[in-house]
Amino acid sequence: MIAHSRLLVLVLVCLLSLLTLAAPRVAAVEPDAQPVKELNIWPEGTLGVDSSKTVERSPKRPSFLTVVHCPKLSVYPATDAASLPTAAMIICPGGGYAGQASQHEGHDVAKYFSERGITCFVLQYRLPARDRSRFLHPIPVSDALRAIQYVRHHAKDFGIDPAKVGILGFSAGGHLTGSAATLYGKCVSGDDAISKVSARPDFAVLGYPVITSDPKFRHRCIAALLPQGASQHQLDTISCERNVTADTPPCFFFHAKDDKGVVPENSELMHEALKKAGVTTELKLYQKGGHGFGLGRKGADSTQWPGDLLVWLKHMKVL
Numbered sequence: 001m002i003a004h005s006r007l008l009v010l011v012l013v014c015l016l017s018l019l020t021l022a023a024p025r026v027a028a029v030e031p032d033a034q035p036v037k038e039l040n041i042w043p044e045g046t047l048g049v050d051s052s053k054t055v056e057r058s059p060k061r062p063s064f065l066t067v068v069h070c071p072k073l074s075v076y077p078a079t080d081a082a083s084l085p086t087a088a089m090i091i092c093p094g095g096g097y098a099g100q101a102s103q104h105e106g107h108d109v110a111k112y113f114s115e116r117g118i119t120c121f122v123l124q125y126r127l128p129a130r131d132r133s134r135f136l137h138p139i140p141v142s143d144a145l146r147a148i149q150y151v152r153h154h155a156k157d158f159g160i161d162p163a164k165v166g167i168l169g170f171s172a173g174g175h176l177t178g179s180a181a182t183l184y185g186k187c188v189s190g191d192d193a194i195s196k197v198s199a200r201p202d203f204a205v206l207g208y209p210v211i212t213s214d215p216k217f218r219h220r221c222i223a224a225l226l227p228q229g230a231s232q233h234q235l236d237t238i239s240c241e242r243n244v245t246a247d248t249p250p251c252f253f254f255h256a257k258d259d260k261g262v263v264p265e266n267s268e269l270m271h272e273a274l275k276k277a278g279v280t281t282e283l284k285l286y287q288k289g290g291h292g293f294g295l296g297r298k299g300a301d302s303t304q305w306p307g308d309l310l311v312w313l314k315h316m317k318v319l
Contacts, residue, residue: 035074035107035122041143041150042071043192048126048139055124063103064095065124071143073150074107074122075158076114085155087164087318089113089205090121090147094171094292096221097128097140104294105170105207112295112306117319119160123147125176128224137225137238138187141179145188145199148180153194164318166203166249171262171292172221174209178240178270181249203318204251205309208259208291211266213239219262241273250280252312254305261291280316284308 042049053069078086093105100106102122110120125143126135148165155162169177179187181204188199210219213235226234236242251274253267267283274281289302296303313319 035076035110038072038074039150040070040072041146042190046190048135058099063101065093065100065102066098066127067129068100068124068126070124071126071146072124073147074110074124076107076110076120076122077159078117078119079115081117081119082319084159085161085164086117086119086159087166087313088119088121088151088155088158088160090123090144090151090165090167090201092123092125092144092167092169092173092176094169094173094207095127096219097172097175097224098221099127100124100173101170101292101294105173105292108295109168116310118313119158121147121151136227138183140176140225141183141187142189144176144180145184146190146194148184148201149188149194149197149199153197164202166205166318167201168205168207169209170207170294172210172219174206175211175222175240177204177206178209178211178251179238179243180204181251182240182243182245200247201249203249203313203316206251206253206267206270207305208255208262208264208289208293209240209253209266209270210262211240211270213242214269217263217265217269219266241270244270244273244277244279246277246279248274248277248279250316251282252309253281253283254286254302254308255284256286256289256291256293256297256300256302258288259291282312 051070055065056067058064093100093102095101106122110122114120125140128135152162152165167177184199212218255264255267271281271283286302288300289297293302
C-alpha cells in the first residue's frame with residue numbers, strides 16, 4: 001500500500017512538471033519608465049509662475065492635473081536611438097483646458113516613443129482658472145512655445161537635433177499643439193537667451209484635437225481660453241485652421257470616426273486648410289476609438305496610430 005502511494009505521488013509530480021513546462025511563460029513585468037528629471041522652463045520671477053507651489057491634482061484621479069503654477073518638462077531620453085543626435089517631441093496632454101490627463105496622454109506616450117528613438121518631454125502647462133481670471137490665452141500657448149525654445153536651446157545637453165523638435169498634443173492639448181504650430185511668431189514671451197531661440201516646431205502631431213471655433217463643430221473648451229462672453233470674432237482668432245499659413249510646419253492628425261467628444265471635422269478642417277496652403281499634412285481616420293484613447297483603444301483600429309506616425313516621421317526624414 002505504501003509503495004502504491006509513493007508511486008501515485010511520483011506520477012502526480014511528473015504530471016505537474018509536464019504541465020509547468022507546457023504552460024506559456026509570462027515575462028517579468030518591468031516597472032514603468034520614469035522621467036530622468038523635471039525641469040522648470042521659466043526663470044524665477046516670471047509673471048504668473050510660482051515654483052513654490054506644487055501642482056494640484058484631482059482627488060479621484062491623481063494623474064489628472066487641475067492647476068499648474070510652474071510649467072515643467074519631464075524628460076524621457078531616447079533609449080533605442082539608431083544614432084545621435086535624436087529627434088525630440090514635446091507632449092501636451094489633453095483635459096479640456098480644465099486639467100491634464102498626464103498619464104495616458106503624457107507619460108505613457110513619452111515612454112512609448114522614447115523606446116523607439118525619440119527623446120520625449122511631457123509638458124505641464126498652465127490652465128485657464130475656473131473663474132477665468134488667470135492663465136487665459138495666450139498663456140497656455142506661450143508655455144508650449146517656451147518648451148520648444150527651451151528644448152532647442154539645450155539641444156546639445158539633451159543629445160537632440162535642434163532642427164528636429166516637434167510637438168504632439170491630445171484633445172485640448174491638440175488645440176495647444178495647433179496653436180503652437182500656427183502662432184509661434186505671435187505668442188512668444190520672455191527676455192532671456194532662450195526667448196531668442198526659434199519657437200517654430202519642426203513638425204506637429206495632433207490627436208483627436210480641438211481645432212475650430214465654427215459653432216457647428218467646436219468643442220466648448222475653446223471658450224475657456226477667453227474672457228466670459230467672448231465674441232465669435234474673438235473665438236475665431238484662436239481657431240487653428242484660420243491661422244494656417246504656408247510657413248506652418250508639417251502636421252500629422254489622428255482621429256476616430258466615432259468620436260462624439262471632439263468630432264473628427266475638427267481634424268478635417270485643419271487638414272484641408274493645410275493642403276490649401278501647400279503644407280505637408282497627413283490625416284488618419286480610424287473606425288473605432290471614441291475620444292481620449294491615448295495610445296489607442298484596446299481591440300480597436302485606433303491602436304494603429306503610433307505605428308502610422310513612426311512611418312510618417314521616417315518619410316519626413318525626422319527619424
